[in-house]
Amino acid sequence: KAGVTQTPRYLIKTRGQQVTLSCSPISGHRSVSWYQQTPGQGLQFLFEYFSETQRNKGNFPGRFSGRQFSNSRSEMNVSTLELGDSALYLCASGASGSIDTGELFFGEGSRLTVL
Amino acid sequence: KQEVTQIPAALSVPEGENLVLNCSFTDSAIYNLQWFRQDPGKGLTSLLLIQSSQREQTSGRLNASLDKSSGRSTLYIAASQPGDSATYLCAGSNDYKLSFGAGTTVTVRA
Numbered sequence: 001k002a003g004v005t006q007t008p009r010y011l012i013k014t015r016g017q018q019v020t021l022s023c024s025p026i027s028g029h030r031s032v033s034w035y036q037q038t039p040g041q042g043l044q045f046l047f048e049y050f051s052e053t054q055r056n057k058g059n060f061p062g063r064f065s066g067r068q069f070s071n072s073r074s075e076m077n078v079s080t081l082e083l084g085d086s087a088l089y090l091c092a093s094g095a096s097g098s099i100d101t102g103e104l105f106f107g108e109g110s111r112l113t114v115l
Numbered sequence: 116k117q118e119v120t121q122i123p124a125a126l127s128v129p130e131g132e133n134l135v136l137n138c139s140f141t142d143s144a145i146y147n148l149q150w151f152r153q154d155p156g157k158g159l160t161s162l163l164l165i166q167s168s169q170r171e172q173t174s175g176r177l178n179a180s181l182d183k184s185s186g187r188s189t190l191y192i193a194a195s196q197p198g199d200s201a202t203y204l205c206a207g208s209n210d211y212k213l214s215f216g217a218g219t220t221v222t223v224r225a
Contacts, residue, residue, distance in 0.1 A: 004158075033212065043204070043215035056211040090158055092213075100146035100166075101208040106159040 002027065004093045004107035012113045018079040021110045023091030025072050031094035032074040033104070034066060038087045046089075049074055050097060078112075086114045117142045117207055121216035129224050134192040136219045138205035143183045145207035150179050150190050153202045153218070162203075163190070195223045 005024040013019050025032050033048035045058040049068035066076040078085055088109045096102030118141040128134060138148070147166050151159040163172045165181040165188065172179050176193040188205055202220045206213035 006158075031211075035213075035215075042217045043206075043213075045212040045214070048211040050211070058212070092159075099210060101211055101213060102147070103149065103161055103164045104213065105161060106151075108158040111156075 004091055004105055006089075006091050006107035006110050008110060009108065010111050010113075012115060013081050014115050015081055015083060017081050018077060019081060019112060020075055020077045021089055021091075021112075023074045023076075023093075023107060025074070025091075025093030026095075026105055029093040029095050029105075030072050031096060031101070032068055032072065033092045033094070033101075034074070034076050035090045035092065036060075036087045037090060037109070043090070046076065048101075081114045083114050086112060088112075117145070117209060117214035119205060119207055119214050119216040121203075121205060121219050123219060124217065125220045125222075127222040127224060128195055130195060130197060132195055132223075134190075134195050134199070134221060134223075136190040136192075136203050136205075136221070138188040138190070138216055140186045140188075140207045140214070142207070142209065143186055145183070145209050147208045148179075148181050148188045149206050149208065149213065150177075150188075151204045151206065153204060159204065195221075197223045197225045199223050 031050045034046040047057045068074045090109045091107045092104040150162040163179040178191045202218040204218045206215045
């Protein structure tokens with residue numbers, strides 16, 4: 001059974017640009033959530049989608065957005081990049097449809113560097 | 116807002132010693148507690164999931180306990196090996212999201 005796939009794995013952007021990251025969950029999983037990991041702030045929740053609906057959103061500015069497609073694949077977008085957006089962006093896949101997230105499985109992440 | 120704290124931040128032990136990693140959370144209204152392992156530059160690997168109705172879970176050399184009333188979880192790793200060197204993170208689940216601690220970085224010396 002394939003795991004969670006995130007693309008691209010590494011990317012370098014300059015300030016002001018935008019970036020789109022992709023996440024393909026484990027087959028059959030309908031929940032996809034996104035997390036930002038930085039040395040200073042640790043792992044912080046960005047948003048969660050289930051069956052194309054955003055069910056929760058973390059405390060991030062509107063420059064961070066996401067969506068989920070009918071095949072459960074998800075994308076997140078960051079516009080007008082800032083230096084502080086440099087981070088490892090992790091996607092998690094889950095089977096649970098209830099408020100209990102259930103066990104989550106993470107991808108290897110997309111490492112974004114903003115210059 | 117859920118606050119998750121992990122103590123200690125770092126731990127170095129000789130091979131064969133048992134490891135005890137602590138996690139505390141402020142909001143007892145969690146639905147489950149999950150422990151993860153993260154190797155440098157990698158994603159998170161799920162180790163154990165404890166449902167809110169459970170007190171502990173075991174997998175091989177790993178055992179995790181959960182006490183919701185006191186807001187604590189403990190991960191025990193028996194007979195540590197150099198391959199156990201990694202950062203261990205705990206996370207409480209609520210409202211479709213995980214709230215993570217900062218992690219405990221473990222070094223097992225051969």
